[in-house]
Amino acid sequence: MDHLCASTGHGALVARPRAVVGSAGQVGPSSSIGGTPTDHGARVGSVYEGNEADELEVRIGERFELLRSFASAAATLDDDGDVAVAVAPDHPFLITGPDLMVGRRGRLVAAFLPTAPEQAVPGRVLDRVAISRLALPPATVTVLLDDGPATVRRRHFDAVLPFAAIDDFAGFCASESRSTDVVDAEVRQQVGDRYSAIADGTRDSVGPYLQREKSGEVDGSAPRVPIRERDAGPGPSAASRSSADSQGPRGATRLTSQPAWRPLVRRAVLRCVREDFELERGAPTIRGAGLLVHVLSLDQVDTRGRDPFKPFRSAAFAGLLLPSWLESDGAL
């Protein structure tokens, strides 16, 4: 893998997002950036000055501004309409994915800016990377935007850039280097087959996955952490939910009366990814003997908007069956 680490070591970094944002005035006429702020968290960013960690709180708007700065820099590469940039891209299969994507001349760059919860747990951002790599073209190049100290997770990215390295990001997007860590076709096939089974939404299609576990063909006996309300993030009070009253086929806890379903689905998707995949130098591989189907039961899933079934589709892609899907009209 061709690693590009623009960091000079965290002891030398003095990167204040406000100052970085201010340097984005070099935007060409074709560099309008779309998208909306991600809702991954209200705070992001640990900024280091000298050897002393000085955590800086960055609100959602500032996070978005930071992403826009990187996006604007990439958009300046546009010389013949051959660069397209999206902040918080609306991917049909990803309820949570890259924060920024740049497509240019057959090379797709997906950039990740860890949220505060992702920064709190080393490696947590890799769950988002894994599901993104499964949904994006197999040779997608990944970039970590991070001002934190070097950790083991960096080996999973093609490049690691601090907040101040906006020009380096543009240069990286302009390069022709390709990721050598292509997601294996067999992994892609298995993920696609499982998605198809769940999207079909019938007992016949999902049954074989459940049967494999019962028969011991794959190991479903490993202790699993149930998906509980603490995984739902900000949402309704605990009183609005029932307690865990039954277990799904793979230990997913059944929840009811959950109006804040979107963060719950997002967290559940990432939990499923964590259980099913591990990264080998940035490319997801399947843990254990095979993929299973997870179940998360929600009473209420509101289906509004232009793509009302995206929650079901993105959950299915991650191996998560939402039974309320079975009551809809099969529009995945």
Add this chain to the structure above:
Amino acid sequence: MRNVSSRTRALLVLVNGSPLAEEPEIHAIRKEIKDISDAGLAGHRRRTLLQAFHTARTLDTSLVVFIRSKGLGPKPRSLRESLQRLGTRQRRDVAALNPGHRDAYVNQIVHPRNDLMHNAGATLSQDEANKLLVRMEACLVEVLRL
């Protein structure tokens, strides 16, 4: 490129970052995707027709070019044939659409698209149009990850 929906922008980034970008048809594909957004300015009836039209052409051409760039056989003559081709695993380094899902795409995309395009006076409600559009988008995105 302002006033482009986040979904349309994501499609544009994905095709630009895919093997399609190295084929001569990429300019036409990009133009079709931009026209999907422009169609949003028209009145309801024309908007749904135009969006379906441009999205269908984007999908048709993209699948044909993908099949050629991956060496998956001769040029398909229809969207149904493209989907059939992509539903058969031909190369170890290229995954295939699951056959069940391929058939679902045929039923959910090819049939309603043909009904819309080949029948005078045919139109779609906003709900029907949305379903058709997002299925075509999902199909394109799923193919690009194969």
